[in-house]
Amino acid sequence: MRPHPLRRTLRALVLAQAGGVVLNGVRLRARAAGLATLAQDASGTEAPEGWVVLAAEGVTPSPRTLAAATAWADRETLDAVDLVPGDLPAERVLDLLRQVDTRAFRRDPLREGHTAGHALLVRADLAARADLPDGPLPAYRLLEVARQVKRYAPRGTDFVLAPLERAVALDPGQQLTLLRAVLDRYATGRQVGDAASLALLGAGLAAAPAAALPALVAHQLQPRVVGHGRTPGRAGRWLHEVRRQAGLLRAAAPPAPTVRRSDELRPAYLKELEQGTDRFFEPRVDSCRWCGSPDLVRRLTSPDLIQHKPGRFTLEECTTCGHVFQNPRLSPDGLDFYYRDFYDGFAGEEMEKVFASSDEEYAGRVAMVSAHAEAPRRWLDVGSGHAHFCLVAKESFPQTSFEGVEQSRSIDDAAQRGWVDRAHRGFFPDVAPQMAGEFDVVSMLHYLEHTREPLAELDAAATALTPGGLLMVEVPDPEARSARTLGAYWMPWLQPQHQHFLSLDRLEQALEQRGFTVLDRHREPSSPGLDVLPAVWLAAGRLVPRPWMPWLPRPTPVQRAARAAVCLLAVPVAVLASVVASAGAVLDRSDRSGRPGNAFRVLARYDVPSGS
Known part of the structure; x- marks a missing residue:
């Protein structure tokens, strides 16, 4: 007797899910290979001179860790070090590696800064130049600092595993705030995707257990595989993740940064737009701005397809010389309006x-x-x-x-x-x-x-x-x-x-x-x-x-x-x-x-x- 079509579909989906978990694990394992580990035999009693420690709330880095980290930074000619605690929970390790390829982070000056959310060690002169805040800081604020540090030390920032450090737990509200800080308005999509993946695995275990078992095993072992055995994960990872996602759904947290900034700017924009957009354009010209020919044809008319600011814009083409230009073009006030909040x-x-x-x-x-x-x-x-x-x-x-x-x-x-x-x-x-x-x-x-x-x-x-x-x-x-x-x-x-x-x-x-x-x-x-x-x-x-x-x-x-x-x-x-x-x-x-x-x-x- 052939299985029901829905069951066949479910079986195919969970098998594909197993393959996806394995392939993603291989990718993240390669990224984890670039993470150096501090020696544990260093000694120290206070923060090293010439360095500033920026730690998350509840974190007090060990003097031995600080001494080892600064010595490593000097050897590696680094200006900033992000400390990854030795017992960082598996899900936070995976989240870090999804954002950061530790093999290339240091040498790629254009890569955006990130953090394990524990502590940053920064040279004092860089901290002053970048106008970094004093600690302790909430985890999401530490992320903002890490991004700023990477901008000011684009080739001098790296991560290192600090075995003596112990991670501070984040409650669901703190986790959600951090997720929104990392992914901004895409955080909701990430939550939906994670929940759908967990639901698919659960449905597979209920309706097609033979097919779902490989996916469950891959999901359970992924942290150990990615962390080269250093990140064992916890027993019953799927159940733990279901509970964690449920906690995130119930948690209260500030809006994502984009949402917050948008709400702050909206009243002024809407008031400005009450005057219309005609004032943002100069009168149309009847001749080519390149050769002066009057032979112009419309090439296209378009709205703002990127940011959706109101207005319609026309490009015309000169049939004499072929030059294409905006006609009518934006006035100086128009340039100010349409460039504002685009590149900065x-x-x-x-x-x-x-x-x-x-x-x-x-x-x-x-x-x-x-x-x-x-x-x-x-x-x-x-x-x-x-x-x-x-x-x-x-x-x-x-x-x-x-x-x-x-x-x-x-x-x-x-x-x-x-x-x-x-x-x-x-x-x-x-x-x-x-x-x-x-x-x-x-x-x-x-x-x-x-x-x-x-x-x-x-x-x-x-x-x-x-x-x-x-x-x-x-x-x-x-x-x-x-x-x-x-x-x-x-x-x-x-x-x-x-x-x-x-x-x-x-x-x-x-x-x-x-x-x-x-x-x-x-x-x-x-x-x-x-x-x-x-x-x-x-x-x-x-x-x-x-x-x-x-x-x-x-x-x-x-x-x-x-x-x-x-x-x-x-x-x-x-x-x-x-x-x-x-x-x-x-x-x-x-x-x-x-x-x-x-x-x-x-x-x-x-x-x-x-x-x-």
Whole structure:
């Protein structure tokens, strides 16, 4: 007699669950392998001189631990050490390893800071520079400190296992607060996922025990496997986790950081929007901002698909020269409104994570300059933001002085962190005369498309460069195939942030007119399959906007559930669409012949024009 279809489905699901637990355990075990262990024979009676101890509430690190940790930090040339207590509960160990790859954490300067929630040992000068608070601290505040420490010591922070330390228990409310601090608004989704996984295993044990037993064994042994035998876990782990999840559901805790900040900002935004959005735009122009031709056609009209701020934005294309630009463009007040809480403020941490994921792009930029310049004396990065690129490039050019130009306070933060050697606040064309002829390299990386007058920015670069200096420009490529096929859902359109889209030919022509000689160029390869993924995400957001935006009404439970459902549905749609688009690209000979991708990069040498 064949089993019921539901039972067959349940059996397949729990077997898949067992496989997932095993594979995830292997992944986390590899991460755990990078965790060093302190020697236990060190002696000490007080906190070592020159170091500050920042501990969680209820934690008093052993003097022997502190002595061993500072000695280890000195040997490893570290500025901060996160102490992982020897008896840290299995679930907290696993949570730590889900967030941190201990093999790469120290050497990856862009990785976000994290903590085991016990204690941090920080050099006193770093603690003063980073303006760290005094302890003891709640676990979620210790997480904020750990993130700040990693920003100020991006290559000098690491974790170490401290066998003598004993973890302090966290009640359900503290656990929930910490979870929300780590995952922010995604904490609820994590809770739902964990509860569903436990429920699936329980249902399997009741209805298909033979199939569920491997999943139960894998779940029980996972902590021991991950911790190389050092993290045994507790007997009856599944039952314990069910109780823990039930405790989290009943616990009271402050809202997630994003929710809290959104509620604080909403009244001011809604009051500002009572005046409408027409005042954020200048009058439409009737001629091309690049060549002056009156032959303009509408390329697309789009709302704000990222943050869902109100307004509609139009890109027009010149049929004479092909230039694409925002028309009508944002006024200075409009720029202030639509940039506010995007790269810093409300969405600042989210954007830092985006920039931190661009390390491969950063390496390509560094390699392009390295091929034409051995050791630049001074390098100016324009539109630097928090200077993630400068932080990475410094490793290849340790003797180079990196400086950044930015309108927002993010560049001041970068200087305070030490990511740039000097910060310049203001519009580049305004500050360039004060730095005439001082820089060997100027970089404009995804900057020109944001500017109101790109040609004036190129003039400013020529002003700041020394004769023979290098200018590197990287911008979205409006000639990319996906720019046509995906329409408003092509991510690099990024309305309303991007105001101009330069083609490779137009950019090189403008550079040559200003005395530059193009030395190198790089065009990203066409990747229609990858381009579809963010397009589906943008479409999902247009259908159901991202919740907790302070310029939108506070989301209801129904709206939040609808958003979750749409996002879940978007995953298989995105995967299928990506496969179809990739297959189409393989069959399309024009793609194989080198159709341009989403961006291009140009390196040019400034040869002072004759007569200058």
